[in-house]
Each structure stands twice: as structure tokens, then as C-alpha cells.
Amino acid sequence: MIVGLPGELLGFPWARELERRLEAAFPGARIRRAPARAPAAPPLSEGDACYPYKRMIRSALGLLAESDALVLPRLLRLDGHLMCPNFRALPDIVALNWRRLHGEEPPMAAPAVEVADGRDAEAAFEAVIRELRRLPGGRRAEAARAQPPRPAPGTAPPRAEDGRRRAIALVGHPYILSTPALHKGVPDLVRRAGFRVVTPEGLPFRTLDRLARDRDYYAKVLYWRGARECLGAFRHFTEVRPAAGLIYLIAFNCGVDALLRLELAALHKDLARRVPFMVLVVDEHTQHEHVATRVEAFLDIVDGTAHA
Structure with missing residues (x-):
């Protein structure tokens, strides 16, 4: 079957x-x-x-x-x-x-x-x-003895990253971060530029939820799971374990992203140490070169910040 x-x-x-x-x-x-x-x-x-x-x-x-x-x-x-x-x-x-x-x-x-x-x-x-x-x-389906399950895509051990290299954090809905057709190859562009990639995939949701709960920006608590995950990840990679830069990958016409990008921009302004931050609307770009240009320009800013 x-x-x-x-x-x-x-x-x-x-x-x-x-x-x-x-x-x-x-x-x-x-x-x-x-x-x-x-x-x-x-x-x-x-x-x-x-x-x-x-x-x-x-x-x-x-x-x-x-x-x-x-x-x-x-x-x-x-x-x-x-x-x-x-x-x-x-x-x-x-x-x-x-x-x-x-x-x-x-x-x-x-x-x-x-x-x-x-x-x-x-x-x-x-x-x-x-x-x-x-x-x-x-x-x-045949009733046979169960075989040991194999890892699903996205659950295999992450590729070895050199801990000495600076990290760029990618934040976004899980289905965007885990699907090449949706993230438009941004992780590979970052790696090829000499940075390592970190994502919230390995962080327990309860940890991200706790970070989100501490800093809900609006009077009404964000109740969408995706919003809480992204907000918690933003705080983790800017305050708990700051990355050299952070890219928020979003989709056009996503109501949750439209709300959250404003919240993250406001929180970013209040940071004591401002990590370079970019919002990338992945499906606004029809050519891979367009995405590459945005990412390369952002990484130039990260490099400039490091040498300032």
C-alpha cells in the first residue's frame, strides 16, 4: 500500500x-x-x-x-x-x-x-x-511485524555546522522552513556565503511559548500556534542566544505573518543590541536570482556590523 x-x-x-x-x-x-x-x-x-x-x-x-x-x-x-x-x-x-x-x-x-x-x-x-x-x-495492508521506523524528511540529524562560524537564524512557519519550494533555497545561500544556519526546529515548543508569553506585544495574547512559535524563536535568537543576523521568512497573504512582522519590527527597535533583521516575503520573488540578491545584500550588512 x-x-x-x-x-x-x-x-x-x-x-x-x-x-x-x-x-x-x-x-x-x-x-x-x-x-x-x-x-x-x-x-x-x-x-x-x-x-x-x-x-x-x-x-x-x-x-x-x-x-x-x-x-x-x-x-x-x-x-x-x-x-x-x-x-x-x-x-x-x-x-x-x-x-x-x-x-x-x-x-x-x-x-x-x-x-x-x-x-x-x-x-x-x-x-x-x-x-x-x-x-x-x-x-x-498486510498484517506484518512492524519494522523500525526510518527518520522522516526534516528529522534526520542536522548537517554538521562549524560552531566557530557566525550563525544566521531563519525564523518562519515550520512548513516554510522545511520545504525547499517554499523557502526558495535561502538556507543554502546562507551556507555558501560562509555562515551557519540555525532554526527553531530543535527547540521545544514549550520553550518558545514561554518566551512568547513574556513579551506579547498586543493587549490580546497571540493565540495562533505559528505566531507564538515565531515570536519565541525571534526572542531566542536575539536575546537568549543571539545570532549574527536573523531572517524572517514569510508568505504573502498570510494573516498571521502580516500581524507578526509588525510585532517583531517593534521588538527589534527595543533591543539593547540590535541583531541585523530582515523580512523576506518568499513568494514575492519569481526568480531565484531575486532571492539571492536580497540575501547577499543582507549578509553584507551582517559583515559590516561585525567589522564596525
Whole structure:
């Protein structure tokens, strides 16, 4: 059995653990994270949604065409905080497009997921596996001895970085930082310039959440998980373990990013030691050279700051 699981979701630790659980529950299955062929634009989409969301719709439709079943959890809450509302509608948009294109219901496991603690996480894993087993492909899966799970993309040990080199911190939603088509190769551009790359991937969310809680800028607490993660990461890389520079990768038309970029700019002005800071709207650039030019100019500023 081939099970589709959109790779964009694997930026979230819960989704990476879900992949390992699927490999253990269906030992004969192959997990496919991206379609072999780039799918065409879907007939129904969210016109005002951000590019990463539209890409997830395309990825899911492509995986449905190439897999026996698709796992697309309806993410409502992770780590006790609300997810972007688009994640609630993602399975519905994919199903509507599949029905329009093929005239049938998609073979898809899409239970609602609300995770605040370990017990919730276990219940959510079981719900996904239970729904998958009800699908024809899941019922055909052989009951074999579970094999040791292999690491998911993005969870392999990070490449060795020379600790003596200056670090550039990349902050953004996990699906942007972990997907090359979304981060536009920024990590490699930074490395090729002689810097090492640090991201919040290895930091526990509870640590980032605590940092965010200490400095919520607005009167109303930021309740989106993605906003709290990015705010906490900004504080970590500017105050706790300051990097030589910080790049905030965002998507055009993302409401959370539109709000948070203002908050981070305000916090940056109040820093006792101002780390060079740049906001890069990755999908505003259609050519790789455009991204490279922005990153190179920023790194020149970082170099100038170091020698000032």
C-alpha cells in the first residue's frame, strides 16, 4: 500500500511522529510525501489564501492520484494552541476538488486533531490509523511485524555546522522552513556565503511559548500556534542566544505573518543590541536570482556590523 502524507506537514513534530506511527502500524506500506508529477492548478481553491496553503492543496491532490490512500489530518490545535483556520478547511478543499475532477469520494483519512498534551497526541494518532484502516487500501495492508521506523524528511540529524562560524537564524512557519519550494533555497545561500544556519526546529515548543508569553506585544495574547512559535524563536535568537543576523521568512497573504512582522519590527527597535533583521516575503520573488540578491545584500550588512 502507498500512503500519501503531504511533506509540507512534516515541519510539525506531531506530523513527523505520525509518519513513524504509520510505518509501524502498516509495515508493508510506503509513505509518499510528494507527488512524482507536479499537479495542475485545482479548479477550486482559496483565492485569498497564501501560497503555501495552495501548494498543500496541489500536493494533496497529486498524492491522491498516486497513492492508495491519503492521510490529511484536520489540524485544529497543536501544543494547545490554535492552528491557522486554513488547516481546518484543507481536507474539505481537497475533497471538493477530487469530486469535481473524478466524480467520486477521495480515499482520505482526515480526522480532526486537537492536541494539548501527550494523551491528546496518542488519541489523535489512533484516530488517523483507525480511519486509514477503514479505507480499502488500509484493509488490504498486510498484517506484518512492524519494522523500525526510518527518520522522516526534516528529522534526520542536522548537517554538521562549524560552531566557530557566525550563525544566521531563519525564523518562519515550520512548513516554510522545511520545504525547499517554499523557502526558495535561502538556507543554502546562507551556507555558501560562509555562515551557519540555525532554526527553531530543535527547540521545544514549550520553550518558545514561554518566551512568547513574556513579551506579547498586543493587549490580546497571540493565540495562533505559528505566531507564538515565531515570536519565541525571534526572542531566542536575539536575546537568549543571539545570532549574527536573523531572517524572517514569510508568505504573502498570510494573516498571521502580516500581524507578526509588525510585532517583531517593534521588538527589534527595543533591543539593547540590535541583531541585523530582515523580512523576506518568499513568494514575492519569481526568480531565484531575486532571492539571492536580497540575501547577499543582507549578509553584507551582517559583515559590516561585525567589522564596525
